Amino acid sequence: MHKNVLITGGCGFIGSAFLRKFVPKYKNTNFINLDLLTYAGNKKNVEKIKKFNNYRFIHGDIRDKKKLKKIFKNIDSVIHFAAESHVDRSIDNSDEFIKTNILGTHCLLEESKRNNVAKFIAISTDEVYGSLSESDKASTENDKLQPRSPYSASKASSDLLCLSYHETFGMHVCITRCSNNYGPYQYPEKLIPVLIKKILNNEKVPIYGDGKNIRDWIHVDDHVEAIEKIWQNGSAGEIYNIGGDSPKRNLEIAKKVLYLLEKDEKNIQFVKDRPGHDWRYEVNDKKIKTNLGWKPKIDFLQGIEDTVKWYIENQDWWKPLLKEAGGRRGLKNE
Numbered sequence: 001m002h003k004n005v006l007i008t009g010g011c012g013f014i015g016s017a018f019l020r021k022f023v024p025k026y027k028n029t030n031f032i033n034l035d036l037l038t039y040a041g042n043k044k045n046v047e048k049i050k051k052f053n054n055y056r057f058i059h060g061d062i063r064d065k066k067k068l069k070k071i072f073k074n075i076d077s078v079i080h081f082a083a084e085s086h087v088d089r090s091i092d093n094s095d096e097f098i099k100t101n102i103l104g105t106h107c108l109l110e111e112s113k114r115n116n117v118a119k120f121i122a123i124s125t126d127e128v129y130g131s132l133s134e135s136d137k138a139s140t141e142n143d144k145l146q147p148r149s150p151y152s153a154s155k156a157s158s159d160l161l162c163l164s165y166h167e168t169f170g171m172h173v174c175i176t177r178c179s180n181n182y183g184p185y186q187y188p189e190k191l192i193p194v195l196i197k198k199i200l201n202n203e204k205v206p207i208y209g210d211g212k213n214i215r216d217w218i219h220v221d222d223h224v225e226a227i228e229k230i231w232q233n234g235s236a237g238e239i240y241n242i243g244g245d246s247p248k249r250n251l252e253i254a255k256k257v258l259y260l261l262e263k264d265e266k267n268i269q270f271v272k273d274r275p276g277h278d279w280r281y282e283v284n285d286k287k288i289k290t291n292l293g294w295k296p297k298i299d300f301l302q303g304i305e306d307t308v309k310w311y312i313e314n315q316d317w318w319k320p321l322l323k324e325a326g327g328r329r330g331l332k333n334e
């Protein structure tokens with residue numbers, strides 16, 4: 001059914017996990033990976049699939065309308081991962097977040113409309129629902145959008161644009177809103193790889209505030225399986241929450257990673273909280289579980305152990321990234 005699928009941001013953490021899993025599985029589908037290779041994009045993430053005949057990489061920007069015109073000629077579905085994705089960077093400077101996450105999505109929607117693309121899947125985040133208190137119920141797809149950072153506001157804007165193209169032009173759009181991902185190939189500016197990196201370098205591990213903020217963690221391989229289900233069977237105009245059934249406080253995560261690396265909890269250093277730091281995210285994902293038969297398979301304790309092992313064994317993947325980035329903001333922690 002899907003002959004040519006455009007993957008945007010396929011050299012990033014989640015897009016590359018999708019490609020590594022599904023390029024070999026869907027041999028009759030051509031996967032075109034359009035990626036700008038920003039600091040977060042890395043061709044090494046797709047090394048394993050580059051020899052497949054049904055895979056092609058295009059270096060480019062989702063806002064490059066001329067390029068999109070050429071690429072879109074035969075595209076029948078789009079899975080849109082490309083984004084600026086790090087909250088701390090959006091607090092420092094949100095320009096690129098607005099340009100990529102809002103204007104970029106708009107360029108893709110326009111070209112999809114012009115070419116009657118059969119399915120447009122936009123990969124969004126639970127952060128668009130804003131912060132929950134300890135006692136709030138998990139967010140459902142019908143909850144109000146209350147983003148509180150420039151990152152989540154740009155993603156919420158992107159979601160609304162996508163939904164408007166469904167309502168106004170009848171485009172088959174689906175939106176996914178997933179919780180915090182972890183796993184291999186995550187750029188070392190997000191919590192779990194930062195913890196691992198610091199511990200392996202014998203540095204203190206920085207934790208924002210009192211470390212009690214709660215995130216629901218999902219292994220990236222479970223996330224991409226949910227996206228596959230939506231790509232194959234998702235209904236037009238639907239939003240699907242995706243959770244990991246593993247809510248944890250940041251402090252618990254730090255303690256677990258220290259334990260796995262046989263280091264003392266005394267290495268935790270509490271640092272000044274992030275401005276506007278959301279307290280808790282958790283999604284109610286009954287819809288995807290009931291309607292599409294998906295559920296996360298990877299147990300958190302096993303997943304985190306495997307992830308720590310991967311970072312130990314693949315230091316030649318992440319160490320050069322630190323050198324390239326030098327002292328740039330995103331690597332301070334974070």
Ligand SMILES: NC(=O)c1ccc[n+]([C@@H]2O[C@H](COP(=O)([O-])OP(=O)(O)OC[C@H]3O[C@@H](n4cnc5c(N)ncnc54)[C@H](O)[C@@H]3O)[C@@H](O)[C@H]2O)c1
Nearest residue numbers: 009011012013014036037038040041061062082083085181
């Ligand atoms: N990481 C998470 O925990 C998480 C959770 C929920 C949702 N999401 C969403 O999933 C998507 C993927 O996240 P990720 O963690 O893989 O991000 P990432 O930062 O690892 O990767 C983003 C990719 O997009 C590419 N890109 C950026 N701007 C581009 C542009 N203008 N044109 C083309 N390519 C561009 C980058 O080069 C990179 O390869 C994002 O939309 C993010 O908002 C992430």
